[in-house]
Amino acid sequence: MSEKMLTEPCQAKIVKIKDEAPETKTFTIKYVDEALQKALHFTPGKFFMLSIFGYGEIPISISSSPLKTDSVELTIVDVGNATHALHPMKEGDIVGLRGPFGNGFPIQKFRNKDIVFVSGGCGMAPLRPAVKAIVGKRSEYKKLTLFYGCKRSDQMLFKEDLKEWSGVENFNTLFTVDEGTPDWKGEVGVVTKLFGKADLKPENSIAMIVGPPVMIHFAIIELKKIGFKEGQIYASLERLMHCGMGKCAHCNVAGTYVCTDGPVFSGAELAKLPLEEK
Amino acid sequence: MIQEKFVLKKENLHAFLEALSKDMEVFVPCHNENGATTFLPYNGQEIYTAAQTFYSPKQALNKPSEKEFFFGKKSSSVEVERVKQNGGKMIFGIRPCDTHAVKAFDKLYLEYGEVDPFYREKRDSTLLAALVCTEPCSNGFCHSMGTQEPTGHDLLMVEKADSFYIEAASSKGEELIKKHRGLLNITKFQKPELNFECKKKLDTRNLKEILDKGFFSKVWEEEGKRDLNCTSCTQVCPSCYCFLTLDKFILNTENSERFREWDSCHLQRFTKVAGNHIFRKSRESRLRQFVMHKLSYFQKNNDMMLCIGCGRCISVCPVGIDLTEIAAKIRSEFE
Numbered sequence: 001m002s003e004k005m006l007t008e009p010c011q012a013k014i015v016k017i018k019d020e021a022p023e024t025k026t027f028t029i030k031y032v033d034e035a036l037q038k039a040l041h042f043t044p045g046k047f048f049m050l051s052i053f054g055y056g057e058i059p060i061s062i063s064s065s066p067l068k069t070d071s072v073e074l075t076i077v078d079v080g081n082a083t084h085a086l087h088p089m090k091e092g093d094i095v096g097l098r099g100p101f102g103n104g105f106p107i108q109k110f111r112n113k114d115i116v117f118v119s120g121g122c123g124m125a126p127l128r129p130a131v132k133a134i135v136g137k138r139s140e141y142k143k144l145t146l147f148y149g150c151k152r153s154d155q156m157l158f159k160e161d162l163k164e165w166s167g168v169e170n171f172n173t174l175f176t177v178d179e180g181t182p183d184w185k186g187e188v189g190v191v192t193k194l195f196g197k198a199d200l201k202p203e204n205s206i207a208m209i210v211g212p213p214v215m216i217h218f219a220i221i222e223l224k225k226i227g228f229k230e231g232q233i234y235a236s237l238e239r240l241m242h243c244g245m246g247k248c249a250h251c252n253v254a255g256t257y258v259c260t261d262g263p264v265f266s267g268a269e270l271a272k273l274p275l276e277e278k
Numbered sequence: 279m280i281q282e283k284f285v286l287k288k289e290n291l292h293a294f295l296e297a298l299s300k301d302m303e304v305f306v307p308c309h310n311e312n313g314a315t316t317f318l319p320y321n322g323q324e325i326y327t328a329a330q331t332f333y334s335p336k337q338a339l340n341k342p343s344e345k346e347f348f349f350g351k352k353s354s355s356v357e358v359e360r361v362k363q364n365g366g367k368m369i370f371g372i373r374p375c376d377t378h379a380v381k382a383f384d385k386l387y388l389e390y391g392e393v394d395p396f397y398r399e400k401r402d403s404t405l406l407a408a409l410v411c412t413e414p415c416s417n418g419f420c421h422s423m424g425t426q427e428p429t430g431h432d433l434l435m436v437e438k439a440d441s442f443y444i445e446a447a448s449s450k451g452e453e454l455i456k457k458h459r460g461l462l463n464i465t466k467f468q469k470p471e472l473n474f475e476c477k478k479k480l481d482t483r484n485l486k487e488i489l490d491k492g493f494f495s496k497v498w499e500e501e502g503k504r505d506l507n508c509t510s511c512t513q514v515c516p517s518c519y520c521f522l523t524l525d526k527f528i529l530n531t532e533n534s535e536r537f538r539e540w541d542s543c544h545l546q547r548f549t550k551v552a553g554n555h556i557f558r559k560s561r562e563s564r565l566r567q568f569v570m571h572k573l574s575y576f577q578k579n580n581d582m583m584l585c586i587g588c589g590r591c592i593s594v595c596p597v598g599i600d601l602t603e604i605a606a607k608i609r610s611e612f613e
């Protein structure tokens with residue numbers, strides 16, 4: 001990626017907006033400069049610093065497939081100033097992109113393995129590119145399992161994809177919600193409760209986890225109980241970031257930069273990081 | 279190379295600074311409007327060289343608040359303009375230890391990972407005229423940190439009773455001397471050996487390993503309890519660089535500007551994300567971040583300690599928190 005793409009907010013046009021869930025929209029965007037769009041390539045798990053001009057610049061994961069780079073999708077929850085200013089924006093409006101940043105999931109290394117995706121809430125957004133990339137090259141991977149938990153069923157993201165993935169060969173998709181509603185026929189409870197319902201074979205497996213800190217914490221504990229080794233677990237972390245390039249030091253955790261060394265860390269690396277500092 | 283050595287007579291100091299100021303913004307050690315010593319652009323004010331300045335010269339390179347971008351909304355586009363640096367700068371009278379803080383910035387912004395063009399533009403046009411110390415300062419420990427000799431400087435100066443000895447230390451420095459040759463006198467004076475001892479000491483042997491082992495030491499809790507999180511230490515520190523970015527509108531929501539502003543790891547907001555989750559909630563965790571970034575973490579990517587031993591954080595702390603003492607306590611526990 002050129003210095004310009006990484007260090008200066010480049011104009012990008014919103015070309016499509018989709019209501020994903022309450023307070024959550026997926027924005028399809030394209031660089032205004034076609035050359036930049038052509039230069040763009042990314043691994044799953046990478047993120048952009050997204051400028052909502054005048055409101056701020058925030059880290060947002062790419063939620064679309066790395067196999068399709070003529071535009072990118074960002075799935076964003078309205079939680080604060082910048083995200084709130086973004087939500088009413090229309091098709092044709094301009095935002096700024098800087099990046100992409102971060103290491104991403106090393107999915108090349110996961111070929112010929114069973115893959116376990118664990119996702120909580122809007123953690124499905126950063127995980128979706130990995131699922132799409134792996135489903136897109138289905139024959140290169142073995143058995144696939146997705147565990148996805150949300151607060152309520154209406155908050156599940158990417159419902160069409162979820163339906164599609166459940167039809168993919170040898171892909172077991174399991175869902176749960178914290179609060180059941182009359183229309184919800186599935187499981188109720190935390191995502192880790194689903195682990196026992198799938199026939200996981202830890203020996204040749206890799207687990208990828210994206211979700212809130214507590215979920216990551218318990219997912220790792222439960223996976224280890226089943227027999228996963230630290231090196232077979234990968235999780236993506238979230239921290240305050242103001243630059244994305246290891247310069248502003250906000251995401252520094254005991255010397256490790258979540259923006260440049262991460263946001264994806266192996267279980268072995270995570271074990272060494274004080275994730276919640278007393 | 280110029281063979282001769284020069285002195286600038288003190289009676290010519292202001293003429294020299296004025297001449298320099300024609301070509302660049304010259305930051306000089308002086309008093310600010312509150313009476314604190316700091317570095318400010320030269321405007322004829324009295325120069326302060328009696329001791330280390332209270333504030334560091336870092337604001338010559340990274341201002342407390344600095345405009346980086348202008349965003350102008352057009353009907354179907356947004357103009358993105360990087361704020362240009364106009365003209366060169368000099369930090370006149372920067373102390374040797376503080377030149378090592380500039381070196382730390384250079385490593386971080388220019389060598390580690392992606393280059394930061396915002397800093398590069400500022401740094402490329404900045405000259406350092408180092409003023410060596412001939413006596414120990416109150417809380418400095420540059421001898422422990424190996425920062426008593428300047429680095430990356432363009433001019434080297436030694437203050438004498440009635441003059442400043444000046445020597446070129448780079449080709450840019452040499453050009454300056456040639457240009458202002460008329461204000462300088464040739465001298466036979468030799469730069470003295472710096473043979474004073476700092477009063478304060480910090481044992482740096484295996485310090486990173488020892489501190490990393492002491493991450494959960496009780497010392498953090500004991501010291502953290504007293505911490506007021508006033509952020510004075512991070513403000514006076516020459517190498518504290520943590521920044522946040524902030525967009526501000528100009529008059530209406532059409533045009534806006536993006537600023538980089540000093541932040542401080544001593545504040546809860548430093549790790550606060552949406553949903554009000556704070557990753558370093560306790561005072562001890564934030565004090566630890568400050569000290570560890572200085573004495574351990576920075577080395578991981580940048581191959582030097584971020585603390586350069588000026589001792590300003592110790593001088594300024596209202597409750598007497600002293601990172602050399604913290605390091606010594608943890609050493610005695612974990613060595």
Ligand SMILES: Cc1cc2nc3c(=O)[nH]c(=O)nc-3n(C[C@H](O)[C@H](O)[C@H](O)COP(=O)(O)OP(=O)(O)OC[C@H]3O[C@@H](n4cnc5c(N)ncnc54)[C@H](O)[C@@H]3O)c2cc1C
Pocket residue numbers: 047056057058059060061062074075076077078079080081082083084122125126237238239240241242263550551552553
């Ligand atoms: C690597 C990474 C990937 C992310 N991916 C997504 C995503 O795909 N979709 C999504 O909806 N959200 C994502 N987030 C979280 C998102 O960055 C925050 O929700 C957003 O910054 C909130 O900004 P705000 O101005 O609306 O909120 P405010 O609360 O008003 O935030 C003020 C400032 O705090 C910072 N901030 C607040 N919350 C966070 C946070 N959780 N993480 C980092 N900085 C924060 C930002 O600098 C922001 O400008 C991601 C965060 C990280 C670190």
Ligand code: SF4
Pocket residue numbers: 504505506507508509510511512544591594595596597598599
């Ligand atoms: S260490 Fe001292 S100077 Fe620094 S924030 Fe704490 S009380 Fe203030």
